[in-house]
Amino acid sequence: MRQPARLATAVSRPLRELWWLVGALALIILLARHTPLDHALTGLFYDPAARQFPLRDQPFWAAIMHTGLKYLSVAVWFALLLWWVSLRRRPSRQPLRRAIGFTLPVALLASLTVSSLRALSAHSCPWELNLFGGSADYFRFFDAVPLNPGSGRCAPSGHAASGFVWLAGYVALRGVDRTAALSALAFSLVLGALTGLTQIVRGAHFLSHVLLTAWICFAVAWLCDTVYKMWRRHRAG
Structure with a gap:
């Protein structure tokens, strides 16, 4: 009886998390399309x-908060x-080693x-839009691309990924060490918030661009973790 119950739990948790991911993405799109928060x-x-x-080229924001935080993540x-x-060669630390081994490539x-998604995006940065001193036309997510969208390549936020990629550490550690997992989560959210805020202050991104980056980073980590655990169960079975 124990194994079917364990299998049911292993299947139901990813499904619950998938619904949370879908809901979070819907909220980000709702924020971007139907609220003034981005522009405000x-x-x-x-x-x-x-x-x-x-503050776009002010040394603190351009050098320390932009370039410096990126190199910190590296x-x-x-x-x-x-x-x-x-x-x-430390057998007692192998669960931690596996978690780190998951985090690095993910x-x-x-x-x-x-x-890659940013390179495909037709959305331009705020500083390029006619709303904020540029010449490009603004359009919301899922709107038709205007005649003058600008250079594009601005959504999601690449710089915010410097922080949010470490959500992979939280996903990897949550079944190994709760304290370490929460520490990884806090580190990722703080660094992601700082790098995201930096680009908002400089006029490089909207809030929705930053939130979309956080969502993508967590979704990638969640998908890799789910596939990896399914593979391990398949091998064990």
């Missing part, structure tokens, strides 16, 4: 008299790689997914 938040950092975002990836190698996959 971005407008706080726009100077209509100068027709520009004053440094974390390499530090985890070294940690993963150092745990190779974080890269999430970043690649965001970059």
Whole structure:
């Protein structure tokens, strides 16, 4: 009786999480299409008299918060790689090593997914739109692309992925070490919020672009985790 119950739990949890993912995506689209939040938040950092975002090239936001946080995320990836190698001959730490071994490639996959979707996007950055001093026409998600959409390639937010890719660590650790999983979650959300806010302040992205990045990063990690666990159950069975 124990095995069917365990199998039912293993199947029902991903289904519940899938519904949560669908609901979260619907909320992001609702926010972008039917609320003024994107424009209202971005407008706080726009100077209509100068027709520009004053903090766009300000050293703190452009160098420290933009470039610096990106390199921090890269440094974390390499530090985890070294940690993963150092745990190779420590049998008691193999669950942690497997979690790190999952996190490293999945974080890269999430970043690649965001970059690929961004490259295909027709949505331009706020600083390029005629609403905020540029010349491109604004359009919402799922609207017809206007005649002058600008250069595009701005949704989702690539920079916010520097933080949100570490949601893979939370997904990997939640069945191994609850405290470590919550620490990974907090780190990812804080770094993602900071990198996302940086680009909003600079006029590079709307809030919905940042939230979409968070959703994609978690969805990639969730899908990889679900497929991996299904594969392990198949091998065990």
